[in-house]
Amino acid sequence: MSSIHSHSKKNQSLTKNQRIVLDLLQNSGEPLKAYFILDSLKKEGLNSPLQVYRALDKLVELGKIHKIESINSFIICNNSNCASNTAFTICERCGKVKEIKNKYLKDSVSDLVKDNQLEITRYNLEFYVLCKSCKIN
């Protein structure tokens, strides 16, 4: 593959397994669990948990998806400048997850740590909420 194609590598450089896992998360838009992804992609050729976890790890590293720690689930990044900083709202009643979009969020959140002796690498912020529709009903 010559360098003439290198400008289109943004998503093209993903491998087959990474691609199909990303596509599934993209099409779903919801948080999915690793073993659900495995089951969903059996027909595409995924056979073992490790294949899923390896793809997920890489996609997290690339910033294309996020892991929501408290529910052991993965979701497509719905933002463009997260790096590895994540912020979500998670409805405690229906489970709906939304990524918080706020371009000043990173600075605001980081300001919360007053201790200048430590260097902040990244953060994960999870809000447990009652979403609009669950609040009504």
Place this chain on the structure above:
Amino acid sequence: MSSIHSHSKKNQSLTKNQRIVLDLLQNSGEPLKAYFILDSLKKEGLNSPLQVYRALDKLVELGKIHKIESINSFIICNNSNCASNTAFTICERCGKVKEIKNKYLKDSVSDLVKDNQLEITRYNLEFYVLCKSCKIN
């Protein structure tokens, strides 16, 4: 036990299993994993994972300990007004965890969600950092 003792019930109302799990976390001060707690308390009579998880669940509910989601560990609450809101720094190199103490933190963090249509129940904020001593070395 007559009501003359009820003023000292703050910690007295814990059951034996809850007590020994809390004591271990208190004495450790570090985040501990459930199965480590189980191994450590075999001699005190804990035999099964469920006994540990039940005690941990209760202590979390009481606000005496916190779960650090991203490392599947539990740590004594080192603050007095967390309710179920949690904020930690976690060193990516040495693993040291500290609870962030800041009495204005709750308001500051909650302000980050602009969407008034949802009701915030609680939050969990995890900062990944390079701690002071790891930064030097």
Place this chain on the structure above:
DNA sequence: ACCTCTAATGTTATACTATTACATATGTAA
């Protein structure tokens, strides 16, 4: 003291989440 209800316990089995280990293949660059 007795009854009643709730919460906690003990135990076994099982479900769910994630990694180790190792052999093989693929892509990239000198």
Place this chain on the structure above:
DNA sequence: TTACATATGTAATAGTATAACATTAGAGGT
């Protein structure tokens, strides 16, 4: 081509957490 890094495939295993059910302990009311 050779070398190196990265990704794959597969099997086994480690680590985290809950379901189900029978039993017991504790608090409160009568």
